[in-house]
Amino acid sequence: MIKPLLFYVCILLNINLVGQTDTLKQNTTILKISDSTTSKIINCLFNNATTLVNSQSSVTLKKRTLQFNVGARFGNIISSNLNTAAHSAFGLDNLNDLRLSADYGVTDKITIGIGRSKYRELLDGSVKWRFLSQSKKIPLAICAYLNAGYTAMTTSQLYEETIKPITKEAHRLQYVSQLLIARQFNKHIYIELMPTFVHRNFIKEAVNTNNYEVDSNDLFSMGIGTHIKLSNCLAFVADYFYNFSKFQHNNPTPHFNALGVGLEVNKKGYFVKLNLTNNIAIMSSSFLPSTQDSWTKGQFKLGISISKHISL
Numbered sequence: 001m002i003k004p005l006l007f008y009v010c011i012l013l014n015i016n017l018v019g020q021t022d023t024l025k026q027n028t029t030i031l032k033i034s035d036s037t038t039s040k041i042i043n044c045l046f047n048n049a050t051t052l053v054n055s056q057s058s059v060t061l062k063k064r065t066l067q068f069n070v071g072a073r074f075g076n077i078i079s080s081n082l083n084t085a086a087h088s089a090f091g092l093d094n095l096n097d098l099r100l101s102a103d104y105g106v107t108d109k110i111t112i113g114i115g116r117s118k119y120r121e122l123l124d125g126s127v128k129w130r131f132l133s134q135s136k137k138i139p140l141a142i143c144a145y146l147n148a149g150y151t152a153m154t155t156s157q158l159y160e161e162t163i164k165p166i167t168k169e170a171h172r173l174q175y176v177s178q179l180l181i182a183r184q185f186n187k188h189i190y191i192e193l194m195p196t197f198v199h200r201n202f203i204k205e206a207v208n209t210n211n212y213e214v215d216s217n218d219l220f221s222m223g224i225g226t227h228i229k230l231s232n233c234l235a236f237v238a239d240y241f242y243n244f245s246k247f248q249h250n251n252p253t254p255h256f257n258a259l260g261v262g263l264e265v266n267k268k269g270y271f272v273k274l275n276l277t278n279n280i281a282i283m284s285s286s287f288l289p290s291t292q293d294s295w296t297k298g299q300f301k302l303g304i305s306i307s308k309h310i311s312l
Contacts, residue, residue: 012149044155048190048235049271049307050103050111050128052204053260054284055194055239057096058141060130061105064312069115071282073097078298091301109133119281122174124149143180148173149285162204171202174285176310187229194223198242198285206247213246219289220244227264235264235275241288256294257286262303271307276300 048059050067061067075094078083088094101115109130116123124147132142149160151172158172159165171205173200182192206215223240238261248255262275278300279287293299 005008006135018238048227049264049266051273051305051307052192052239053273053275053303054241054250054258054277054282054287055192055223055225056128056143056145056180056216057190057225057227058130058180058192059141060109060111060128061103061309062311063105063108065105066312067307068310069099069101069103069305069307071097071099071101071303073119073277073282073303074301076281076299076301077276078292078300086186096301097144097282099282111285115211115283116260117281117283117286119132119283119286121152122149122283122286123152124283128180134182139183141180141182143182145176145178145180147176147283148253149175158202170246174198174200176285178282178284180300189229190227192225194221194225194239194241196211196221196284196288198221198288200285200289203289206253208247208249208251210250210252211246215247216245220286233266235266237262237275239266241284243288254292254294256291258291259295260303269309271305273303274305275303275305277303 023179039230048057050057050059050061073096075088075091075096075229077085077090079088085091091198095118097117097119099115099117103113105111111128113126113128114124115126126145126147128143128145130141130143130147132138132140134141151174155167159167177197177298179195180192181194182190184190199219200217203215203217207213222240223241228235228236238259240257240259242257243255244254256278258277258279260275260279261276265272278293278295279291280293280301281287282288282303293301
């Protein structure tokens with residue numbers, strides 16, 4: 001399972017463009033979140049990535065900038081015993097999700113993207129619009145993020161464990177709507193809140209036998225994330241989502257909130273992240289309704305993502 005990931009990573013690492021510079025100073029202009037009135041504190045966000053761990057950040061790509069992304073999520077590092085963990089190379093043999101995507105800066109404030117994920121064979125498109133930028137007079141940056149996904153899994157997989165379903169193409173669609181409300185407090189600390197709404201056109205009927213709440217097509221979550229700069233090229237990133245779902249709370253079938261932590265390296269036009277999470281899927285429309293692993297039980301996984309920018 002590692003070979004496909006290594007293949008795509010090698011392709012990404014060899015992308016080059018004539019006339020492109022690899023100096024850190026020039027690469028800092030690729031990402032832009034502010035105008036000429038922005039203070040020096042806000043300018044440090046020029047080096048931030050467009051994502052944290054599981055979530056989007058308020059950073060949008062500069063106009064006519066193309067970004068390629070490869071992301072992977074492996075299996076649980078810790079298993080029931082040492083032999084079981086070592087047998088799966090501490091989760092590396094189990095590739096739960098692999099995502100390939102590309103984003104493009106239409107303007108300095110609007111970024112669009114497309115992608116494909118292994119989990120649920122999800123094809124998706126997105127748009128991020130930063131309609132408020134932090135500046136000397138405005139204390140916050142606010143973005144709207146919208147994503148629509150289509151699962152290409154087989155009909156038998158989609159309707160597994162259901163009784164005589166009525167097949168509809170619309171059942172394959174799932175959506176995410178987010179507000180990214182962010183503030184850069186100083187040159188080191190960035191924090192954002194992420195009210196998130198997920199809608200799935202099709203779900204399998206399920207009842208929480210402890211409180212008799214049924215699963216719903218709609219799910220509202222509140223996320224919080226941070227980016228803490230440790231040096232010019234190294235940062236600590238983390239995010240957490242709390243699900244407001246009575247069905248998920250105290251459910252005999254475990255459901256947990258997603259938590260991710262990681263390190264981000266920004267070097268010569270690349271953003272490389274190593275992270276640990278308890279969710280197996282990369283896309284929020286997939287992991288928010290279905291995270292069934294817990295950090296407290298040692299059920300966390302290694303993830304890696306690599307992003308490369310090209311100025312067109």
